[in-house]
Amino acid sequence: MQKFRKIGVLTSGGDAPGMNAAIRAVTLAGETSGVDVVAVYEGYQGLMEGKVVDFSTGSVNGIIRRGGTTLYSARSPEFMLESGMQKAIETCRKFEIDGIVTIGGDGTFRGATDLTRRGIPCIGIPGTIDNDVTATDATIGYDTALNTTIGMIDCLRDTCESHARCNVVEVMGRHAGYIALESAIATGAEAVIISEIAHDEEAIIKRIADLRAAGKRSFIIVVSEGMGAYGEELTVKIENATGVESRFARFAHVVRGGVPTVADRVMASQMGAKAVELLLEGKSNMVVCKRNGRIVSEDIAYALTVDRMFKGKLKEGDLDPFTEDQIESMKALCEIRKQEIRDLYDLVEKTAR
Numbered sequence: 001m002q003k004f005r006k007i008g009v010l011t012s013g014g015d016a017p018g019m020n021a022a023i024r025a026v027t028l029a030g031e032t033s034g035v036d037v038v039a040v041y042e043g044y045q046g047l048m049e050g051k052v053v054d055f056s057t058g059s060v061n062g063i064i065r066r067g068g069t070t071l072y073s074a075r076s077p078e079f080m081l082e083s084g085m086q087k088a089i090e091t092c093r094k095f096e097i098d099g100i101v102t103i104g105g106d107g108t109f110r111g112a113t114d115l116t117r118r119g120i121p122c123i124g125i126p127g128t129i130d131n132d133v134t135a136t137d138a139t140i141g142y143d144t145a146l147n148t149t150i151g152m153i154d155c156l157r158d159t160c161e162s163h164a165r166c167n168v169v170e171v172m173g174r175h176a177g178y179i180a181l182e183s184a185i186a187t188g189a190e191a192v193i194i195s196e197i198a199h200d201e202e203a204i205i206k207r208i209a210d211l212r213a214a215g216k217r218s219f220i221i222v223v224s225e226g227m228g229a230y231g232e233e234l235t236v237k238i239e240n241a242t243g244v245e246s247r248f249a250r251f252a253h254v255v256r257g258g259v260p261t262v263a264d265r266v267m268a269s270q271m272g273a274k275a276v277e278l279l280l281e282g283k284s285n286m287v288v289c290k291r292n293g294r295i296v297s298e299d300i301a302y303a304l305t306v307d308r309m310f311k312g313k314l315k316e317g318d319l320d321p322f323t324e325d326q327i328e329s330m331k332a333l334c335e336i337r338k339q340e341i342r343d344l345y346d347l348v349e350k351t352a353r
């Protein structure tokens with residue numbers, strides 16, 4: 001088994017609150033285990049450019065409570081080319097980096113697989129506010145983004161109530177409806193619209209009209225980012241059809257920032273420590289996941305494939321490397337995710353008035 005003397009940690013792709021807690025945990029758990037830790041700034045781009053700094057206890061003091069990522073992030077198309085990969089490997093050789101913990105989303109995990117194949121063992125940690133990594137019940141940053149989102153919807157509710165208005169709110173999450181669903185439940189929204197489940201526009205408009213006729217003053221309709229420009233169109237339709245003054249709000253990147261919640265800090269710390277443990281056990285090309293309250297690990301190839309399965313993006317041959325049992329377990333996991341989304345959606349529908 002390879003002897004680890006030095007491991008690197010980097011953040012890549014979209015930033016997410018809680019990433020700093022993971023960076024801290026990797027650094028301190030690494031130190032405790034007797035390995036040196038280096039920080040790689042600006043993700044894979046920084047790895048290619050040799051932006052490597054020795055890290056120790058002092059380097060991570062106080063970062064657990066900070067939003068964003070103190071290691072900065074970058075999207076690096078060059079890293080995906082052979083020339084970029086060569087530069088990244090050269091940096092690892094130069095700084096004697098024996099393994100890397102990469103924190104990010106699916107693109108980041110693909111990069112981790114490429115590096116592992118080239119002899120730099122990597123372990124991935126899911127960091128994205130979208131909660132769209134199928135293999136894990138939660139991703140770092142999701143809980144914070146959700147809390148920021150509901151704080152902002154609560155503010156809109158106040159002003160909608162004062163002025164007897166409707167506000168259609170587009171929330172982040174890319175193609176995943178989790179932020180929309182849970183924020184709709186937590187704010188008592190009158191409807192939620194996500195790309196995963198077909199909605200009944202007429203019924204929603206009628207609901208608003210009926211509720212207004214019954215004396216309700218304020219309305220919040222949460223629309224997921226995956227619906228494209230639909231939220232703006234719907235706002236106009238609601239006002240025209242019901243006469244209720246309607247506004248549109250897009251929260252966008254605001255919810256990517258902010259102080260991480262307890263849930264994100266704790267899970268990120270657990271995942272950071274687990275990633276170091278896995279590397280030191282000689283494991284690589286794994287992603288740390290949370291499943292049924294436990295911190296576990298999954299093969300990155302499995303995680304990326306179950307993700308494509310869930311999103312309906314499987315290509316021919318994608319399932320070939322897996323056993324029947326693995327394919328069955330992927331299908332089961334996709335069913336669980338589908339049901340999770342369906343249950344949250346139904347809850348909004350049952351309680352919206």
Ligand code: ATP
Binds near residue numbers: 077079080109114127
């Ligand atoms: P988020 O979900 O927040 O967007 P992400 O990790 O998916 O996070 P990406 O921009 O897709 O974000 O990926 C981050 C980086 O990982 C890319 O800039 C690129 O350097 C690397 N990467 C992405 N896809 C691949 C790939 N197919 N092969 C190798 N490296 C990749």
